[in-house]
Amino acid sequence: MRLTDKETKEKIGRLTRRDFDEDEIYTFPVTLCHNDIDRDGERFSEEALAEMAELFIGKTGIFDHAPSAVNQMARIYDTEVVTDDSRTTKLGTPYQYLKGYAYMVRTAENADTITLIDGGILKEVSVSCSASRRTCSVCGAADMACGHVKGEVYDGKHCHTVLSGITDAYEWSFVAVPAQVGAGVMKQYKGGTTMEDFTPITTQEAFTAAAQPLIEAAVTEAVKQYEGYLSPEAHQKALDEQAAAHKTTLLAALRTKAAMQAGLPVELADRLTGETEEALCKDAEKLAALTKSAHGSYHFSAENGEADGVSAAFYKKNPKLARKEN
Numbered sequence: 160m161r162l163t164d165k166e167t168k169e170k171i172g173r174l175t176r177r178d179f180d181e182d183e184i185y186t187f188p189v190t191l192c193h194n195d196i197d198r199d200g201e202r203f204s205e206e207a208l209a210e211m212a213e214l215f216i217g218k219t220g221i222f223d224h225a226p227s228a229v230n231q232m233a234r235i236y237d238t239e240v241v242t243d244d245s246r247t248t249k250l251g252t253p254y255q256y257l258k259g260y261a262y263m264v265r266t267a268e269n270a271d272t273i274t275l276i277d278g279g280i281l282k283e284v285s286v287s288c289s290a291s292r293r294t295c296s297v298c299g300a301a302d303m304a305c306g307h308v309k310g311e312v313y314d315g316k317h318c319h320t321v322l323s324g325i326t327d328a329y330e331w332s333f334v335a336v337p338a339q340v341g342a343g344v345m346k347q348y349k350g351g352t353t354m355e356d357f358t359p360i361t362t363q364e365a366f367t368a369a370a371q372p373l374i375e376a377a378v379t380e381a382v383k384q385y386e387g388y389l390s391p392e393a394h395q396k397a398l399d400e401q402a403a404a405h406k407t408t409l410l411a412a413l414r415t416k417a418a419m420q421a422g423l424p425v426e427l428a429d430r431l432t433g434e435t436e437e438a439l440c441k442d443a444e445k446l447a448a449l450t451k452s453a454h455g456s457y458h459f460s461a462e463n464g465e466a467d468g469v470s471a472a473f474y475k476k477n478p479k480l481a482r483k484e485n
């Protein structure tokens with residue numbers, strides 16, 4: 160341990176609202192970042208590590224994998240830039256890394272997390288910070304505007320981006336990918352634009368010039384997204400057709416029902432007129448009354464040509480509805 164317990168307690172005490180007993184607090188070291196070239200062909204300058212050492216104190220760490228994030232938070236209470244004499248960077252320079260000392264208040268919820276840290280399973284950390292300068296390692300050009308290509312070697316100089324001028328450190332989080340142990344610390348680079356570089360838009364023309372490409376891109380994107388979809392008109396037509404088909408089916412059912420209720424043979428249902436159940440029932444009753452008065456029967460008879468083989472079959476199947484024979 161780098162600090163005596165008293166020092167540790169004091170540093171943690173600056174960040175907590177009350178004093179904790181030693182057994183209530185769990186402390187552990189994390190490697191936040193280093194000065195070696197990472198997978199993106201970028202590296203933090205030694206000055207950047209020192210800047211981050213200041214900025215990360217008090218910053219919260221989260222555990223992406225943890226179900227209860229609230230109870231799974233840790234904070235950095237101390238940092239130091241460490242030189243690892245046992246290794247060098249890809250450039251052959253001394254390997255330096257920013258070591259953070261974090262604490263957690265022990266709870267029932269984070270007991271498993273603490274076990275994972277103790278067991279060395281949780282060790283990869285991802286950090287978020289703002290670097291205001293991104294310069295070419297070969298010529299020092301800002302934002303790699305020189306055309307030098309990362310990964311290439313120019314006159315014995317390896318080309319990569321040097322990140323420096325750290326303006327803020329936001330948070331750090333454990334990456335739940337134990338399989339990547341040794342893969343190195345991941346970092347996020349958040350923009351190189353500082354307020355000094357920012358030119359405010361003051362005229363309508365400038366605004367249009369700036370916004371137009373964005374609008375066009377958004378429209379193109381939206382059009383692409385809905386390729387193959389119906390036009391609003393075609394969609395409405397399809398909806399109308401569906402509604403019309405539904406209405407036709409419904410009316411057919413209502414006509415049959417009205418005919419049955421009025422004691423008419425179902426094959427006469429098609430003759431009923433009306434757009435509502437009530438109208439259809441009225442029409443069916445009217446028709447039934449006519450047939451009754453004409454024949455003293457609820458049904459048409461074969462004599463006046465209204466009945467046919469279909470109705471005969473219907474009555475055979477539905478003897479309860481069978482006509483009264485005259």
Ligand SMILES: [Zn+2]
Binds near residue numbers: 298299300303305306
């Ligand atoms: Zn360059």
